[in-house]
Amino acid sequence: MQTNVVVLDNGGGLIKAGLGGERDPSTIIPNCLYRPLSSKKWLHPSPTSSDDPTDLTSAAVRRPIDRGYLINPDLQRDIWAHLFSSLLHITPAQSSLLLTEPLFAIPSIQRATDELVFEDFNFSALYVADSPSLVHLYEASRRPTGIVSKAQCSVVVDCGFSFTHAAPVFQNFTINYAAKRIDLGGKALTNFLKELVSYRSVNVMDETFLMDDVKEKLCFVSLDVPRDLRIAKKYGKDNLFRCTYVLPDGVEHTKGFVKDPAEAQRYLTLTDGDFPAQVGTNKDLDQLQVTEKREDRKRVDLTKNEFELSNERFLVPEMIFHPADLGMNQAGLAECIVRAVNSCHPHLHPVLYESIILTGGSTLFPRFAERIERELRPLVPDCYRVNITSQEDPILGVWRGGSLLASSPDFEAMCVTKAEYEELGSARCRRRFFH
Amino acid sequence: MEEDTSSPIRRVSSRTRKVASKMAAALASSDNRAQAALARLEALENDNAGMEMQETNEDDEASLDDDDQVYMQKKMSKSMKRKTRQAKALENARKAPRTFIELLHEANLESLPPHVPSYLKAAVGPPSSTSRRHFCTVCGSAANYTCIRCGIRFCSCRCQNIHNDTRCLKFVA
Ligand SMILES: [Zn+2]
Numbered sequence: 001m002q003t004n005v006v007v008l009d010n011g012g013g014l015i016k017a018g019l020g021g022e023r024d025p026s027t028i029i030p031n032c033l034y035r036p037l038s039s040k041k042w043l044h045p046s047p048t049s050s051d052d053p054t055d056l057t058s059a060a061v062r063r064p065i066d067r068g069y070l071i072n073p074d075l076q077r078d079i080w081a082h083l084f085s086s087l088l089h090i091t092p093a094q095s096s097l098l099l100t101e102p103l104f105a106i107p108s109i110q111r112a113t114d115e116l117v118f119e120d121f122n123f124s125a126l127y128v129a130d131s132p133s134l135v136h137l138y139e140a141s142r143r144p145t146g147i148v149s150k151a152q153c154s155v156v157v158d159c160g161f162s163f164t165h166a167a168p169v170f171q172n173f174t175i176n177y178a179a180k181r182i183d184l185g186g187k188a189l190t191n192f193l194k195e196l197v198s199y200r201s202v203n204v205m206d207e208t209f210l211m212d213d214v215k216e217k218l219c220f221v222s223l224d225v226p227r228d229l230r231i232a233k234k235y236g237k238d239n240l241f242r243c244t245y246v247l248p249d250g251v252e253h254t255k256g257f258v259k260d261p262a263e264a265q266r267y268l269t270l271t272d273g274d275f276p277a278q279v280g281t282n283k284d285l286d287q288l289q290v291t292e293k294r295e296d297r298k299r300v301d302l303t304k305n306e307f308e309l310s311n312e313r314f315l316v317p318e319m320i321f322h323p324a325d326l327g328m329n330q331a332g333l334a335e336c337i338v339r340a341v342n343s344c345h346p347h348l349h350p351v352l353y354e355s356i357i358l359t360g361g362s363t364l365f366p367r368f369a370e371r372i373e374r375e376l377r378p379l380v381p382d383c384y385r386v387n388i389t390s391q392e393d394p395i396l397g398v399w400r401g402g403s404l405l406a407s408s409p410d411f412e413a414m415c416v417t418k419a420e421y422e423e424l425g426s427a428r429c430r431r432r433f434f435h
Numbered sequence: 436m437e438e439d440t441s442s443p444i445r446r447v448s449s450r451t452r453k454v455a456s457k458m459a460a461a462l463a464s465s466d467n468r469a470q471a472a473l474a475r476l477e478a479l480e481n482d483n484a485g486m487e488m489q490e491t492n493e494d495d496e497a498s499l500d501d502d503d504q505v506y507m508q509k510k511m512s513k514s515m516k517r518k519t520r521q522a523k524a525l526e527n528a529r530k531a532p533r534t535f536i537e538l539l540h541e542a543n544l545e546s547l548p549p550h551v552p553s554y555l556k557a558a559v560g561p562p563s564s565t566s567r568r569h570f571c572t573v574c575g576s577a578a579n580y581t582c583i584r585c586g587i588r589f590c591s592c593r594c595q596n597i598h599n600d601t602r603c604l605k606f607v608a
């Protein structure tokens with residue numbers, strides 16, 4: 001009997017799932033149940049690739065994962081049952097499972113996960129992997145002659161849904177004593193954007209799906225915050241950041257959209273050191289803004305269900321770089337990387353700085369890599385090179401690494417079988433995975 | 436009346452209301468501002484499911500579609516004895532979802548020897564520079580002024596007026 005390997009990157013935001021050996025996961029679904037306003041039941045979301053017309057306005061959301069970790073195994077069981085039977089069409093008892101788990105999962109969570117895998121679903125074998133080592137594996141295999149592959153080490157910066165990690169990897173193992181975490185990810189950014197828009201224009205506190213879309217389509221990373229704040233204050237065409245997002249009306253369209261995509265792209269014309277047009281004194285600017293605001297009020301028709309964004313577009317991703325601005329007592333991403341590197345042996349420092357890999361959905365903000373390089377350079381000794389690689393697809397990178405590992409000849413030997421689990425229990429099996 | 440509070444598309448949110456009243460109470464006293472700030476950070480990890488959690492727990496199974504239902508039944512009949520409703524309810528109560536923070540607390544990671552890496556030790560730690568930038572809560576610009584009543588930041592007279600008129604002590608988050 002041929003056993004296949006199910007590769008499951010069980011993210012807090014998205015589940016990426018498919019069979020080992022394939023290039024891409026066969027399905028990607030949000031890791032949640034949702035309940036639309038019109039429904040009494042909790043529903044399974046459709047795969048992200050489908051064009052589902054369900055009206056998600058004010059839908060409630062339940063997630064099995066909190067702050068990156070599995071806290072509700074019952075809910076996860078529902079979601080996996082649907083995934084395995086209706087989407088992947090696999091039989092767990094005849095499959096092995098490669099499952100991702102965030103670094104530093106506590107034993108009670110690991111136990112709950114093992115119970116799900118072996119007792120609820122009866123998988124024949126399990127391998128638990130952490131994302132940094134899978135991302136490293138994938139990048140090393142893509143460029144066999146590159147530095148990641150030659151030096152056999154890298155720093156994987158994973159900015160995902162629940163949190164952000166900078167984790168050094170050496171010879172395919174994550175150096176977990178050196179990994180550093182910022183408690184901010186895509187979920188917090190979406191919630192922050194909700195806060196800003198709700199505070200300034202229209203209440204969107206219940207619009208998770210909508211505001212995810214706004215964030216993905218309109219947010220970007222600023223390369224010069226004070227300059228961009230000044231530009232965001234300007235009026236008319238000189239404000240390169242102003243754009244309008246149209247809310248769904250439930251009649252003509254059930255999804256929101258960017259009103260004028262060309263307008264939304266204007267910020268890209270802003271290059272380094274640019275400062276378009278002359279700026280008046282602050283006083284002039286304030287006066288101009290007052291008059292302009294009045295015109296705005298006439299122009300923006302609130303019954304049209306739309307809102308404007310300007311500085312929110314870059315102030316939201318800004319939090320990853322400066323959590324202190326939110327009142328969080330945590331260092332930003334550049335310092336996070338430096339601390340992770342400094343926790344490794346000094347011999348590794350130069351190669352680590354030269355092989356920084358960005359992964360995770362929140363690294364998709366335009367100019368993310370440029371900004372991190374810019375902040376990192378002054379913090380790194382001059383004699384070291386800083387080299388940052390953005391993954392080709394930062395949402396799929398972990399899964400692709402998992403698929404690669406699952407198809408390697410050693411994979412079977414790395415797994416814990418159901419029989420071993422039954423004999424040894426969770427804690428002893430877990431030691432096998434070097435966590 | 437100024438700005439947006441009367442906007443026709445303003446939606447009602449039970450969660451917002453509930454948190455907002457807590458916030459307002461907290462913000463009124465400067466002693467509690469630090470706590471309000473923490474509550475706000477906490478809120479950044481929320482889902483908008485909050486209020487309904489209890490009432491919906493019992494119909495968990497109702498959320499599955501037919502395919503899964505069959506699958507789950509097969510699985511259940513195979514791997515465990517069918518439970519009575521009561522036993523199941525008891526088990527549900529025992530296994531009621533807890534937050535990660537609660538699980539973390541139970542794990543008692545503080546008691547691990549110092550060389551063992553853990554969730555707690557992986558936290559990046561405070562920034563080396565203590566400077567915090569402040570942005571105007573009304574318009575987002577760099578903010579140099581603080582409201583004496585609620586401690587929230589604003590950048591100019593114009594924004595101060597908007598803040599005083601419509602937002603002071605009304606924290607939406
Ligand atoms: Zn302002």
Ligand SMILES: [Zn+2]
Nearest residue numbers: 582585603604
């Ligand atoms: Zn105030």
